[in-house]
Amino acid sequence: MVEEELRDEDLVARLRERDTAAFAILYDRYSRLSFGLAYRMLRDDAAAAEDVVQEAFLSLWRQAASFRPDRSTVRTWLLSIVHHRAVDRLRREGSREMASAPLEGLPEQADDRVNVEQEVGASLEASRVRQALGALPPDQRRAIELAYFAGHSHSEIARMLGVPIGTIKGRLRIGLQKMRVFLDQAGLEGAVRDAR
Amino acid sequence: MTHDEVADLLGAYALDAVSRDEGEAVEAHLETCRECSEELGQLLSVHDHLAMLAVEREPPPELRGRLLALVEEDLAREAGIRAPIRPVAVADPTGTAGSRPLGRRSRRVPPMLYGVGGALAVAAVILIVVLVGRKGLTTNTYTGGPVAHVVHGIDLRGATAQVGVRSDQTTEVRFTGLPVLPPSLAYELWFIPAAGKPIPVDGFVVRSRQVWDRPYPRDASGIQTVALTIERAPGRWPTPGKYLAVAVSLKG
Numbered sequence: 371m372v373e374e375e376l377r378d379e380d381l382v383a384r385l386r387e388r389d390t391a392a393f394a395i396l397y398d399r400y401s402r403l404s405f406g407l408a409y410r411m412l413r414d415d416a417a418a419a420e421d422v423v424q425e426a427f428l429s430l431w432r433q434a435a436s437f438r439p440d441r442s443t444v445r446t447w448l449l450s451i452v453h454h455r456a457v458d459r460l461r462r463e464g465s466r467e468m469a470s471a472p473l474e475g476l477p478e479q480a481d482d483r484v485n486v487e488q489e490v491g492a493s494l495e496a497s498r499v500r501q502a503l504g505a506l507p508p509d510q511r512r513a514i515e516l517a518y519f520a521g522h523s524h525s526e527i528a529r530m531l532g533v534p535i536g537t538i539k540g541r542l543r544i545g546l547q548k549m550r551v552f553l554d555q556a557g558l559e560g561a562v563r564d565a566r
Numbered sequence: 567m568t569h570d571e572v573a574d575l576l577g578a579y580a581l582d583a584v585s586r587d588e589g590e591a592v593e594a595h596l597e598t599c600r601e602c603s604e605e606l607g608q609l610l611s612v613h614d615h616l617a618m619l620a621v622e623r624e625p626p627p628e629l630r631g632r633l634l635a636l637v638e639e640d641l642a643r644e645a646g647i648r649a650p651i652r653p654v655a656v657a658d659p660t661g662t663a664g665s666r667p668l669g670r671r672s673r674r675v676p677p678m679l680y681g682v683g684g685a686l687a688v689a690a691v692i693l694i695v696v697l698v699g700r701k702g703l704t705t706n707t708y709t710g711g712p713v714a715h716v717v718h719g720i721d722l723r724g725a726t727a728q729v730g731v732r733s734d735q736t737t738e739v740r741f742t743g744l745p746v747l748p749p750s751l752a753y754e755l756w757f758i759p760a761a762g763k764p765i766p767v768d769g770f771v772v773r774s775r776q777v778w779d780r781p782y783p784r785d786a787s788g789i790q791t792v793a794l795t796i797e798r799a800p801g802r803w804p805t806p807g808k809y810l811a812v813a814v815s816l817k818g
Contacts, residue, residue: 388641388644390634390637390638390641393633393634393637394630394634397630397633398630401625401629401630402622402623402624402625403617403620403622404625405622405623405624405625406620406621406622406623407617407620409620409623410620410621411620416626419625420625420626420629423625423629424629424632424633424636427633428633428636428637431637431640432640442614446614446617449614449617450613450614452617453582453613453617454582457582494791494813494815495615495618496618496619499615499616499618499619500619502612502615503616503619514581514616517578517581517582517583518581518582518613518616519616519619521582522583523578523583523584523585524575524578524583524584525585527583536574538578539574539575539577539578540574540577541577542577542578542580542581542583543573543574543576543577543578543609544577545577546577546580546581546609546612546613547577547608547609549612549615550608550609550611550612553611553612553615
């Protein structure tokens, strides 16, 4: 079977058998998205983003046995690791500022060579998520951006915005709930993660 | 922490925006509360989608080789032996070098995207109309647009796309405002089915920001997306770079 036909779940199964070729294929599939997420969260610090992506892929390799395909996809699992690691790093360094990349509209630049199939699917998904976030009231959207992309805790966000902590908790929860409804209606429900 | 207190924290918890103590309290509560577990599962799925807002970016090329070396070291350690002193076989991401077939770029649509793709719509899809012609011919019309302001250095602002799926099993494709490409590049039109390989339909260039309007004798049923890429012009091979420029979802 050629590598294009190998499903992510099959590749992770091969990771459990310590197959480095499977690891390389997964890296080729998801390193760009992982690096893009880390780069954005870490405010364009390429070296820090590289560290985070390296840690995330090593976690993928070392914790492959804990992956549960019934609970998430490989992509969401990996990106969750990237996000957790980036948040850890931001909090460790204590030097967070709001990520400045615009969320609305189209990305300014998309000039990398792509696989047509993947890029179409990814861009459509991204556009729906962007719409879902953009449809939120500004206060809720801002709170989610500060939490997800800048790695701030709810108490930090409350302090930054000068509002009670309870207000921020509510904005985050209600904002995500609304996004979920929006994405459901757009047919982008995705895998509901097992929270346990 | 009470049920209500945990419930209030679920959004922050889903976004990694709680303290360690709060996180542990939430996790303890989840062990026994089905209601909170279900809600958190829903919120976490949104968290997962948020990652798609990041723009893909090429990591430093040396990272791939370093990671492969590290996993090789892991393997040696697990086997209880010292890692052999030998160069790690790292394939060249460009596919032009390398001693083992690991490095060929091979990204693909994640399986879940096939599953949900039928219901996705491109950002700019705002209009679906059914036109009834004089001879009873019906046309479902879908609109789309560029996936970014600039693709491969080409400014696509102002470009629009429209696809008409006609009941006589022909498909009309209309682009306006497409920029003129340098001689080394050309546009390539693709029909992308919900499952299976993209189908190349046409290649063309434009000589001014004119309207490109063509009927194609192809049935678009089963086609999920019509896409336009910027590619190397014919005769400029063998560097088949593809840059997605414009997309129109037919499932809006």
